[in-house]
Amino acid sequence: MATKLLELKGVSMAFGGLKCVDDLDLHVDEGEIVSAIGPNGAGKTTLFNLVTGVYEPTAGEILFEGESIKGLSPHRITQRGIARTFQTLRLFLNMSVRENVMAAAYGHTKAGVLRSILRTPGMRREEREIRELAEKRLAFFGDRLMGYRWDQPAYSLSYANRRRLEIARATATNPRLLLLDEPAAGMNPKETQEITELISQLRDEGGYTILVIEHDMHVVEGISDRVIALDHGVKIAEGTFEEVATNPRVVEAYLGTGAMERK
Amino acid sequence: MTEGPRIGKDEWVARSGENIERHRLLNAADRVPGWARLVLFCLFVAAIPLVTDDGYVNVIVFDTLIFCLLAIGLNVVVGWGGLLDLGYIAFFGIGAYTYAILSSDKFDIHLTSPLVMVICVVFGALIGLLVGLPSWRLSGDYLAIVTLFVYQIFISIVTNGNDLFGVDLTGGVNGIANIDPFDLFGRGIPVSHEGIFNSNYIYLALGVFVVVFAALYLVNHSRIGRAWRALREDELAAELMGMPTDWLKLLAFAFGAAVASLTGGLFASLKVGVFPESFSLTLLITVYAMLILGGVGSQTGAVLGAVAVYVFLEALRDPDVSGWVFYIAIVLALLLVIRPRWMVAGVLAATVVFGFVVHALAGAIDDTWTTTASPEADSVTRFLDAWVVIPTSPGDSRTIAYVGLVALVLLATTVKGVWRWLALVPTLYLAAFVWENVMSEQPDVTRFVLLGAMLVGVMVTRPSGLLGERRVEIV
Numbered sequence: 155m156a157t158k159l160l161e162l163k164g165v166s167m168a169f170g171g172l173k174c175v176d177d178l179d180l181h182v183d184e185g186e187i188v189s190a191i192g193p194n195g196a197g198k199t200t201l202f203n204l205v206t207g208v209y210e211p212t213a214g215e216i217l218f219e220g221e222s223i224k225g226l227s228p229h230r231i232t233q234r235g236i237a238r239t240f241q242t243l244r245l246f247l248n249m250s251v252r253e254n255v256m257a258a259a260y261g262h263t264k265a266g267v268l269r270s271i272l273r274t275p276g277m278r279r280e281e282r283e284i285r286e287l288a289e290k291r292l293a294f295f296g297d298r299l300m301g302y303r304w305d306q307p308a309y310s311l312s313y314a315n316r317r318r319l320e321i322a323r324a325t326a327t328n329p330r331l332l333l334l335d336e337p338a339a340g341m342n343p344k345e346t347q348e349i350t351e352l353i354s355q356l357r358d359e360g361g362y363t364i365l366v367i368e369h370d371m372h373v374v375e376g377i378s379d380r381v382i383a384l385d386h387g388v389k390i391a392e393g394t395f396e397e398v399a400t401n402p403r404v405v406e407a408y409l410g411t412g413a414m415e416r417k
Numbered sequence: 418m419t420e421g422p423r424i425g426k427d428e429w430v431a432r433s434g435e436n437i438e439r440h441r442l443l444n445a446a447d448r449v450p451g452w453a454r455l456v457l458f459c460l461f462v463a464a465i466p467l468v469t470d471d472g473y474v475n476v477i478v479f480d481t482l483i484f485c486l487l488a489i490g491l492n493v494v495v496g497w498g499g500l501l502d503l504g505y506i507a508f509f510g511i512g513a514y515t516y517a518i519l520s521s522d523k524f525d526i527h528l529t530s531p532l533v534m535v536i537c538v539v540f541g542a543l544i545g546l547l548v549g550l551p552s553w554r555l556s557g558d559y560l561a562i563v564t565l566f567v568y569q570i571f572i573s574i575v576t577n578g579n580d581l582f583g584v585d586l587t588g589g590v591n592g593i594a595n596i597d598p599f600d601l602f603g604r605g606i607p608v609s610h611e612g613i614f615n616s617n618y619i620y621l622a623l624g625v626f627v628v629v630f631a632a633l634y635l636v637n638h639s640r641i642g643r644a645w646r647a648l649r650e651d652e653l654a655a656e657l658m659g660m661p662t663d664w665l666k667l668l669a670f671a672f673g674a675a676v677a678s679l680t681g682g683l684f685a686s687l688k689v690g691v692f693p694e695s696f697s698l699t700l701l702i703t704v705y706a707m708l709i710l711g712g713v714g715s716q717t718g719a720v721l722g723a724v725a726v727y728v729f730l731e732a733l734r735d736p737d738v739s740g741w742v743f744y745i746a747i748v749l750a751l752l753l754v755i756r757p758r759w760m761v762a763g764v765l766a767a768t769v770v771f772g773f774v775v776h777a778l779a780g781a782i783d784d785t786w787t788t789t790a791s792p793e794a795d796s797v798t799r800f801l802d803a804w805v806v807i808p809t810s811p812g813d814s815r816t817i818a819y820v821g822l823v824a825l826v827l828l829a830t831t832v833k834g835v836w837r838w839l840a841l842v843p844t845l846y847l848a849a850f851v852w853e854n855v856m857s858e859q860p861d862v863t864r865f866v867l868l869g870a871m872l873v874g875v876m877v878t879r880p881s882g883l884l885g886e887r888r889v890e891i892v
Contacts, residue, residue: 208653208657227656227661227663228656229658229659229660232658232659233659237657237658238657240654244653245650245654246646246647246650246654247650248646248650248714249643249647254647256643257646257647257655258658258659260644260658260659260660261659262659265640265641266641267641270635270639270641271632271635271636273635277639280640281640284640323658324658327659
């Protein structure tokens with residue numbers, strides 16, 4: 155059995171009386187691509203916010219590489235090796251494309267204020283490495299984010315390229331686990347196809363384990379080793395894409411009660 | 418995957434390139450390497466004392482450098498960190514008082530100035546860390562209010578500091594006088610000798626400026642600078658990309674505070690006395706105006722803004738200069754607003770005719786309502802006196818005219834079509850009347866009014882400031 159990279163044990167998250175995530179057990183194995191699906195408000199993004207430390211769960215335990223990361227501040231969790239993208243894009247819009255990616259290398263670099271002012275050889279070397287890392291991460295996207303685009307501000311990018319840049323930025327933190335929040339949202343069929351291939355590539359060539367939230371079932375079908383369906387903060391199904399897609403509870407969650415009978 | 422049909426080829430990107438091309442003149446400044454800009458600026462400033470020994474000019478140069486330092490310090494907090502700090506001037510004051518206490522007869526402590534400067538930096542940075550703490554929980558307007566409160570606390574402490582638990586620390590409203598001039602390991606630099614301003618102070622300030630500018634530039638072009646700007650753009654995203662945002666905020670506050678405090682020490686060494694009213698809110702707003710004019714986030718912009726605003730404010734103390742600025746500003750505003758452009762000439766001509774008619778009528782009714790310039794006066798003065806009604810004893814007419822001008826401006830901006838043209842002519846004439854009778858006599862108020870007008874003008878045409886690097890808000 156593969157090792158569990160991420161594991162959630164009985165995690166609950168409540169805002170006042172509203173339970174967004176309720177007693178959730180979930181795990182992602184090393185090298186896996188897992189998709190989380192579910193209707194709007196099912197608690198998928200809350201799940202990401204819990205794993206990345208934006209929220210602290212009201213109950214339960216979150217383990218990464220076997221160690222608890224519950225209660226750590228988000229930047230520490232990122233430094234441990236979990237990086238994410240955002241459903242509503244959150245790029246550093248007024249910084250250049252390259253700088254967006256370089257900024258994300260903060261967690262695994264060291265040069266402090268004094269070394270930056272004195273421009274010590276170590277600091278210069280580190281700066282060069284960050285630059286090379288950023289260019290390598292951007293080159294992952296082929297000619298989509300190449301060359302002349304590197305020095306342009308992020309706001310000048312098209313919507314699809316912004317999504318790509320978010321992924322490039324997340325990978326610059328050198329993560330082991332990559333959380334992708336609706337990577338294909340708002341993309342046209344061709345771009346969706348590209349993203350599907352890209353996610354598999356990220357695992358195979360980049361070596362990242364991936365947990366992805368996605369609404370586009372073609373993408374989910376194309377990439378997932380395993381699918382987890384959520385509804386009202388509860389896991390209602392888990393298994394291969396076929397198993398989950400035909401699960402009556404999943405169909406009910408998406409289409410309402412009686413849908414199966416009418417069908 | 419790299420070779421695919423080019424669906425969704427971004428026209429956005431292409432157009433952005435065009436856009437940059439269009440502003441090539443202003444962006445050319447960006448392409449000049451940082452050090453070259455700095456060297457040019459320094460050569461220019463260093464040459465001024467060699468050209469003139471006019472004390473007034475030299476003091477302005479020194480003060481301009483002080484403002485440059487304040488502006489680039491504020492740029493760290495506001496421009497890079499994105500933290501709205503309204504307590505900034507308090508740190509300037511803290512530095513000045515630190516210098517005054519450690520280097521005057523007040524407590525008979527006379528430390529050497531380089532040491533005092535180091536203490537100013539360290540002490541300012543520590544207080545900055547403390548003041549930065551609220552930024553962990555507050556952002557935007559809320560942080561602004563809290564830091565403004567910190568400023569008020571500073572003012573309260575220094576104005577009541579003549580009896581702090583029985584100790585006279587700051588001299589209260591009387592401040593601390595007779596501060597030592599800058600002292601370089603026992604060799605004092607007198608502020609002036611034989612009544613002439615000692616230009617060594619300009620070189621001293623220039624030296625400090627170069628060191629601070631270079632240090633901040635290098636920090637900005639490092640991982641910390643990138644993290645600051647990421648924090649400004651999107652705090653949550655920055656935190657989730659592995660940047661310790663809480664620490665970065667404190668660091669930004671500490672940097673800003675240290676620069677302001679150091680500048681305060683330098684300021685005190687020349688001014689020989691520090692008083693609570695030297696650190697007014699007006700000063701804070703002026704520094705903000707400099708930064709916003711130059712372009713928030715751009716270090717060169719901050720310097721440019723500081724020089725432009727301060728020199729502008731000083732030049733406007735002279736009513737002749739401010740008169741020119743006023744009339745040129747009006748013509749420029751008309752050129753910006755009125756379409757088609759040739760109508761500007763029409764409006765101006767109509768205003769001139771209107772003026773002569775009003776002047777003739779007023780003169781015919783009562784002699785004392787108009788003034789006639791002596792024939793020796795220059796042609797501009799003679800034209801103005803023959804055109805604008807300048808009563809010998811204006812009395813209440815000034816207040817009425819001022820209120821009337823506001824009403825007319827409102828009218829001219831609300832009505833449409835031919836009525837606007839009709840309203841514009843008396844509005845312009847009344848503006849000239851108000852200028853000649855009210856505003857030109859109170860340069861201290863007027864120069865700030867004109868500064869405000871200039872800021873509005875620049876902001877309308879170039880919202881991100883002269884060299885601003887922030888170009889869009891989150892969409």
